[in-house]
Amino acid sequence: MNYSVVYATSTGNTKLLADNVEEVLGSECVYFGQPDEKAKKSDIIFIGFWTDKGTCNEEIKDFISELKDKKVFIFGSAGAGDEDYLNMVINNVKKEINKSCEVIGEFMCQGKMQQGVKARYEKMLAEKPGDEQILSLIKNFEEALNHPNEDDLTRLKNKVKEVVEK
Secondary structure, eight states: OOEEEEEOOSSSHHHHHHHHHHHHHGGGEEEEESSOGGGGGSSEEEEEEEEETTEEOHHHHHHHHHOOSOEEEEEEEESOOOHHHHHHHHHHHHHHSOTTSEEEEEEEEEOOOOHHHHHHHHHHHHHSTTOHHHHHHHHHHHHHTTOSOHHHHHHHHHHHHHHHHO
């Protein structure tokens, strides 16, 4: 078996995840980087994305829509850490994958967001002081700063090992 790791990153979260996937795959990883035709030649393609509007970012969406008859493992991060939201993102990404492909694994975790997001939340809070929903968004932003953490990375590595050992 040989593997490719394809990823796109906005804040560095997905790059960190991809680095950990590559670490598990070792020398059997024949391609590591941005979406490229070379990656499509592998037996299994690990595809990392950042979350944009509840699904994968456009660059990854374009890449996965072109894949045919491949085994893929999808992984990504999102600012929100709510399990229901993370599952929704995974399901939305799966809808983008060509039906001829088989999803053999998946992983999502919370990831830190850009500081501009917090500034936007603080501006909203200034306009609506004490708003519980906005306060919740700021609390989530602060929690996300700690992710991906070691627990997230260990869970990802274990899922990748399960796929590799099959």
